[in-house]
Amino acid sequence: MHTKTIAELSSMLHSKKITSVELTEHFLQRIKQHDGELNSFVTVTDELAMQQAKAADAQFADGSAGPLTGIPFAHKDIFCTDGVKTTCGSKMLDNFIAPYDATVTEKLKAAGMVMLGKTNMDEFAMGSSNETSYYGPVKNPWDTKKVPGGSSGGAVASVAAGLAPCSTGTDTGGSIRQPAAYTALTGIKPTYGRVSRWGMIAFASSLDQAGPIAHTAEDAAMLLNAMSGFDEKDSTSVEEPVPDFTAALNDSLEGVKIGLPKEYFSDQLNPDIAALVKTAATELEKLGATLHEISLPNCELAIPAYYVVAPTECSANLSRYDGVRYGYRCDDPKDLTDLYKRSRGEGFGKEVKRRLMIGTYVSSAGYYDAYYLQAQKLRRLIRNDFVEAFKKVDIILGPTAPDTAFNIGEKNDDPISMYLSDVYTAATNLAGLPGMSSPCGFIEGMPVGLQLTGNYFDESRMLNVAHQYQKVTDFHQQCPKEFK
Amino acid sequence: MSKFDTKDVEKVAHLARLQLDDADVPGYAQSMTSILDLIEQMQAVDTKAVEPMAHPLDATQRLRADIVTETNEREKLQTLAPATEAGLYLVPQVIE
Secondary structure (H helix, E strand, C coil): CCCCCHHHHHHHHHCCCCCHHHHHHHHHHHHHHHHHHHCCEEEECHHHHHHHHHHHHHHHHHCCCCCCCCCEEEEECCECECCEECCCCCHHHCCCECCCCCHHHHHHHHCCCEEEEEECCCHHHCCCCCCCCCCCCCCECCECCECCCCCCHHHHHHHHCCCCCCEEEEECCCCCHHHHHHCCCEEEECCCCCECCCCECCCCCCCCEEEEEECCHHHHHHHHHHHECCCCCCCCCCCCCCCCCCCCCCCCCCCCEEEEEHHHHCCCCCHHHHHHHHHHHHHHHHCCCEEEEECCCCHHHHHHHHHHHHHHHHHHHHHHCCCCCCCCCCCCCCCHHHHHHHHHHHHCCHHHHHHHHHHHHHCCCCCCHHHHHHHHHHHHHHHHHHHHHHHHCCEEEEECCCCCCCECCCCCCCHHHHHHHHCCCHHHHHHCCCEEEEEEEEECCEEEEEEEEECCCCHHHHHHHHHHHHHCCCHHHCCCHHHC | CCCCCHHHHHHHHHHCCCCCCHHHHHHHHHHHHHHHHHHHHHHHCCCCCCCCCCCCCCCCCCCCCCCCCCCCCHHHHHCCCCCEECCEECCCCCCC
8 A cells, every 4th residue: 555646545534445554653653663774753653643644534433534535645854843843853842832723734634634643854844965953864775874955864764765745845945855855755845935934933034935745747747736825823824726636737838948058067967867857858749849958058057055044044944943942942040141052052953053154154244235135145146147047948858966975974074975965955945946856767776856946836838848757767666775 | 356265154143043053154154155255246237227026926025904803822832842840931040
């Protein structure tokens, strides 16, 4: 059951071949059996899951079940869940039980989905390897010596190992797409404003977006249907109609114009990944698409601009953790400044502190114009490159990450090389565009992902291209041997 | 290029209200120097004529009517606090 897609599980539930209780028990058993090795969950909510599964089965009995009713999922521990601990991977929030549900949590509940638990992640989503978590690193099911990527590391490891059929993630600079690429999964970062950020613990508010992680584009489309929509509680939510993302999956690719940015295929990219992405492009050409070389001349500025915007915004967002209203407080503070400094110093991990200091430095008096303002101007240049490109092509194809998953511990002493694993994904966040990763091959047994970038609110086109590609390939159907 | 030394780290750590372990300070100085060097690449671009981008869709801040929409949940929210008394949050004495 754990190798089936959501679409398959949904039809088994609707045709009464299985019940949600059976399905949920199966995945909870898988978690018990395997998660000791992977560490993909911070909290397993078995009792709540069984209650939700029973409620879902009641919906099948009374005929009110929808396409996602009774489907179990793993929820990233960045989304607030009323009554269930929400840690964001941090000691700071180790004892935090949110007093309300995030909008995404609410929507998935309303769709009848069953929450298996909350997944491990880089602390406050700051990381590309899941090694910054207070709860320890997550292992990659394809090779447990390697990282699963991050920050949605637990989210991908749980799905890749068959401990959950799908999961939620968040993506600020690549945190859904890079881990999806590292684990042979399909992950989508929607257009900025498509999915509500309300109740999703903030990292960098102008970049953060939530999205689904699953085995297939079809499953991702079903989940995105449930997650999307305008929310008046999120001031940056966009009032844009939400199409049925499954509707265009089977459209023909005849005449679809695919752009390949020449800058993405430079020396920075592992040549074997370049070859796999080009093979994928040829497959798409066989399906009727046409290939076009394009240029994104400012894309190399994405990482420098990202490491100004994201730290600046996080240093503002994380100022709320003061040891007073909620979260960790140090022992015996001698005065208020000591309370602030030690609560934050002891409650945050090393990478979070580093980014808070970078953000504080670049936004301090006298530096604002040189750093934050300059970065916001570069964002416009990066965005303009994409706008120009989308005058010529319908969709952009490239690699998701410059290499396959690296070893645990390999990049701990070198933040810059860690940051560069997001070199192809961060531009999408800076521009606010939708992006997704889909499996396109393996190098020495480790998964490789291709990245599709769509025009604003054109997630349907990306899902269509990914679905058509997945129909003629089987990379997304591969499972890691040890977790069959 | 920009050299960020241990004194700079201590200064910015104070501004960010972060107590650091003394042993970590040299490591931060080194890694923050390389991050600031990375960021420095931005300065090579002439952006005099470029408008900063505040929102990818150039959306403006939505406003709502000035009416009360939230209910008072003081008790529920204060159960999360490390220390409260009589509905107030407790901190170390500020005024002598």
